[in-house]
Amino acid sequence: MLNSCKLLFAACLVPAVLGQTAVTEITGSSPTAEIALSSATGTWTNPPAQTPSEAASGTRTSSAQQPAQTQPCNLHVEFCARRYSNITYVGAHNSPFVGGGNMAANQNLDVKAQLNDGIRMLQGQTHRMNQTIHYCHTSCDLFDGGPVEDYLRTVVGWLRDNPFEVVTILIGNGDSLSVGNYKEPLEKSGLAELAYVPQERNIKVDQWPTLSEMILMGKRAVVFMDYKADEGTIPYILDEFKYMWETPFSPTDENFPCTIDRPPDQPKNDAQGKLYMANHNLNTEISLIGHKVLVPDTDSLNQTNGVSGFGSLGLMANNCRADWDRYPNFLLVDFYDVGSVFEVAARANDVEYNRPCCGKRKSTASPLVKATDSLLLLPTLAILLSIVL
Numbered sequence: 525m526l527n528s529c530k531l532l533f534a535a536c537l538v539p540a541v542l543g544q545t546a547v548t549e550i551t552g553s554s555p556t557a558e559i560a561l562s563s564a565t566g567t568w569t570n571p572p573a574q575t576p577s578e579a580a581s582g583t584r585t586s587s588a589q590q591p592a593q594t595q596p597c598n599l600h601v602e603f604c605a606r607r608y609s610n611i612t613y614v615g616a617h618n619s620p621f622v623g624g625g626n627m628a629a630n631q632n633l634d635v636k637a638q639l640n641d642g643i644r645m646l647q648g649q650t651h652r653m654n655q656t657i658h659y660c661h662t663s664c665d666l667f668d669g670g671p672v673e674d675y676l677r678t679v680v681g682w683l684r685d686n687p688f689e690v691v692t693i694l695i696g697n698g699d700s701l702s703v704g705n706y707k708e709p710l711e712k713s714g715l716a717e718l719a720y721v722p723q724e725r726n727i728k729v730d731q732w733p734t735l736s737e738m739i740l741m742g743k744r745a746v747v748f749m750d751y752k753a754d755e756g757t758i759p760y761i762l763d764e765f766k767y768m769w770e771t772p773f774s775p776t777d778e779n780f781p782c783t784i785d786r787p788p789d790q791p792k793n794d795a796q797g798k799l800y801m802a803n804h805n806l807n808t809e810i811s812l813i814g815h816k817v818l819v820p821d822t823d824s825l826n827q828t829n830g831v832s833g834f835g836s837l838g839l840m841a842n843n844c845r846a847d848w849d850r851y852p853n854f855l856l857v858d859f860y861d862v863g864s865v866f867e868v869a870a871r872a873n874d875v876e877y878n879r880p881c882c883g884k885r886k887s888t889a890s891p892l893v894k895a896t897d898s899l900l901l902l903p904t905l906a907i908l909l910s911i912v913l
């Protein structure tokens with residue numbers, strides 16, 4: 525093990541950086557399969573320089589060879605050692621439906637800006653259009669968000685550019701197509717390779733890996749589908765309701781009750797073993813090109829996406845916590861750039877809320893990477909990741 529540490533210094537550095545205390549076996553078919561990682565036994569062949577604060581205070585002792593953990597996972601250092609299932613993520617409801625002026629739009633900023641801003645769940649409804657699967661809102665003549673493959677290619681590009689981030693993709697199978705139809709867009713976009721497949725089906729909330737484990741495995745996308753998933757046919761498209769339940773979707777009730785809507789008839793103790801999603805996008809019904817459709821209640825957005833007060837995301841998160849003893853895993857919102865949705869998530873996650881939000885409409889958002897935190901480690905980590913990915 526120490527030999528592999530010497531050969532693959534980065535492989536030993538990473539778990540230490542990521543705050544792993546226990547031995548982590550990386551198994552699977554990736555080239556890292558043979559490497560057993562242990563920061564507990566790992567000896568620094570080349571310890572990173574002291575940080576300025578350590579130098580000033582002399583806090584690094586000889587027995588504490590591990591550097592302070594500085595590499596964020598999903599934007600927060602604290603998340604590296606946390607299970608995927610013990611984090612509250614902000615999700616973009618109908619992420620591909622971007623556009624001012626279109627009544628059927630749900631977001632102001634495109635998927636790349638969403639990810640740069642901190643959105644870590646991307647939900648969207650899909651429909652078949654001329655033999656190709658598109659992201660479409662209710663119907664492709666109402667809002668055509670383009671082919672799923674193109675959208676996912678953008679997501680994959682972002683994931684490759686941001687190797688310490690884990691993103692969840694929730695696919696709404698609007699036409700109840702057989703899951704085989706999704707193989708091509710997922711594989712051609714490159715998403716399939718990055719998709720996490722649990723070693724056992726139906727893993728419970730306390731069985732998900734930590735973010736650092738997922739990062740080391742190179743499995744940084746969790747793909748769920750609401751209907752017609754079949755893990756026997758396509759293992760990397762997880763059957764949403766085996767792993768997760770949701771509060772009422774397309775809600776029109778500002779009370780946002782934290783009750784189970786889907787899957788139906790689920791006993792409470794089954795629900796307690798699952799992830800859960802709070803649908804927190806307020807809707808009104810309108811008639812549009814002959815379709816009755818629920819559209820975001822944009823007049824109330826500031827309140828809906830607010831930290832506190834009646835109808836707010838913050839209040840719903842707290843109510844959910846009171847009802848279920850844990851915060852929701854996913855807070856699904858419309859127009860995430862209005863209000864303060866990331867502040868709500870930071871509170872639920874008990875981490876500092878310290879990032880500006882959000883990208884500007886109709887211009888490219890600047891990447892919000894905090895270079896100072898990761899500069900020291902990036903060269904070595906890059907070596908590892910080029911091996912892992």
Ligand SMILES: *[C@@H]1O[C@H](CO)[C@@H](O)[C@H](O)[C@H]1NC(C)=O
Nearest residue numbers: 653654655656658664668670
């Ligand atoms: C779908 O097919 C119809 C009929 O051939 C065509 O008019 C339309 O432009 C096609 N749409 C797309 C998005 O390719």
Ligand SMILES: *[C@@H]1O[C@H](CO)[C@@H](O)[C@H](O)[C@H]1NC(C)=O
Nearest residue numbers: 825826827830831862863864
């Ligand atoms: C939205 O909320 C913020 C913070 O409470 C407030 O400063 C702002 O004026 C509100 N905007 C609207 C349009 O109500």
Ligand SMILES: *[C@@H]1O[C@H](CO)[C@@H](O)[C@H](O)[C@H]1NC(C)=O
Nearest residue numbers: 609610611612850851852853
């Ligand atoms: C994560 O765990 C903490 C501590 O048990 C808990 O307060 C919090 O609600 C959990 N969050 C989620 C999303 O499970």
